[in-house]
Amino acid sequence: MSTATGNFESRAALALKDASLQKALGNFKPLFVAKRASAVAELTDFEALRERAAQIKNAVLGELDIWLERYAEAVEAAGGKVHFAFDAEEAREIILRICREAGAKTICKGKSMVSEEIALNPALEAAGYEVVETDLGEYIIQLAQEPPSHIIAPAIHKTREQVADLFEAHHPGRPREDSVAGLVNEARHVLREKFFKADVGITGGNFLIAETGSSVIVTNEGNGDLSQTLARVHIVTSGIERVLPTLDDLSVFLRILARSATGQDTECYTTISTGPCRAGDPDGPQEYHVVLVDNGRSKMLGGKFRDMLRCIRCGACMNHCPVYSAVGGHAYGWVYPGPMGAILTPLFNGMAEHYDLPNACTLNGRCQSVCPVKIPLAELIRTLRSEQVKAGLMPARQRTLMAAWGWVARQPGLYHALERFGSRLLRARAGKAGRIASMPGAAAWTGIRDLPAPSGATFLEQWQQQRGGEQ
């Protein structure tokens, strides 16, 4: 299921040397953070909304079977069809069958992370369909044949010049555009034809509403709406955890989603769809299908990582992550990058195969401080590390060193003696400079920065000296 070769360490090393990527990431870093901060500050009850959103999700997850049945009943009452898919393969089969029965040739897609998760495009293309991603960012990476590097800004790793190169290569007969306005306009014209040609429109579902049997998408471009309105068949792909009880609950999430994601007070378009077109409707799809994808979610529900099921895919965690900001999304090796990916990728695709993802985290906790549904991301990453150790996945050298340290730490006399020795040794090595420029066995550290020297006395010695040995 992984989309990349090698491990995180090797991919991250390549990413740090990629000049174009570093330029694109340099543009990215400050914007989302500043915009989110001001969008959040204007709401007096943002913290209360976060708490409420987390409570709503917890309540739904605690009775997920009941809410899903209510939702499915309401969809069917509105004339839609609900399909449950236990895994990615079954989800692909269901969607292929709907497209086959519709006699489809062209498929337009709005942005859907679930469709990335289930690797839908390669399956549709292999079956001979023309598949067009219509979100501008998704369209760019489709042309580049790359996975998304960010869940809401999938082409954030591309510079304007790279987009211009791609468009020039893929849109024959059109003059090269170099401005952002020109590129956006070019995509508008090229994709317009596809929207009107499409037989099937596939979108994600940001939220599913049990009260009305509706699916909700939020977009800025209007591409998801054109995909789902102009095609004969609308297919919604969504995770089973996306259901909310009522429209009032939806309002809680709509107030925090855009603010957390792009720092807008609201996205441009919020569309609530309920079933296929009705008698007398001049437009809208004739068929409306919802594919509810489990793919490991129901198992997560009973375990230590259930809080992760509250995730609304806003991207705030990666926008605030120093590791993501340095290496970009592709280094994470699958469709979900950043802190949420560091948890989801090992859970979905194997803790051994993605051993280094949860370990490539500084545990600084910025992600969880901005998460709109209060997922304790840093704690979950720590739990994942401990699960990895329990499963015997820690490399032998690291395991031996940790065991040795653990043994020494339980012998106070020996521990303090070694600490005094080490402290004085490092002090001596640092000399007058007060810092250590090279250190045998610690080249990975000293290769790129100096090691600050200790003062020469251990903490305990200083404590006793300053406090006169008082307890």
Next chain:
Amino acid sequence: MSREQVLVSIRFALANAGICPPGLPAARPTQAIADPLARFIERATLHACSHERLASLAEVPARALAWLATRGEPGALSVAAPLVGLNWPADLRVDTGAASEATVAAVSLAFAGIAESGTLVMHSGPESPITHNFVPEFHVIVLHLEDLLPDQEAVWTKLRATGAMPRALNLIAGPSRTGDVEQTIQIGAHGPRAVHLLLVG
């Protein structure tokens, strides 16, 4: 059958975890908005909508066409059925059906406006094609100010009172846009390039 497989797997997980469902929180307290119209206009302007105020519906054709004229020649005009009886010029082709590739401009009637977010609420139905909201280059939206509501929750209440959820409900906050090339916000992605509001009453 997969439906059963998924539901059984969920029930098994919940039973295993021994979780007592925490129950839903009480509704969010309504936030009072001192001057709903001022707030609506402030937000809509922030979202790059232009607007003007009209005393009555009869002024809609002249005002809509004057704004569209500044954007070029629309040719035919897509108009929501409830507005088609207004005094449109006799030589203008007015169409109430679904928008097509040739559609350049549309004039629609909003179901409601939301003061909190400066959002227009459009609903599908025999008299209000959804394609009018996304296909045209230029979109004029008529809002009766008596339909301006404080927040989304008030819209849901109004919808529940009508008895049926429309097939599609579009909450629109300005012309379409994208930030997908170098995070530069560019207005006019796939939907309308400009949205003009005619506030009646």
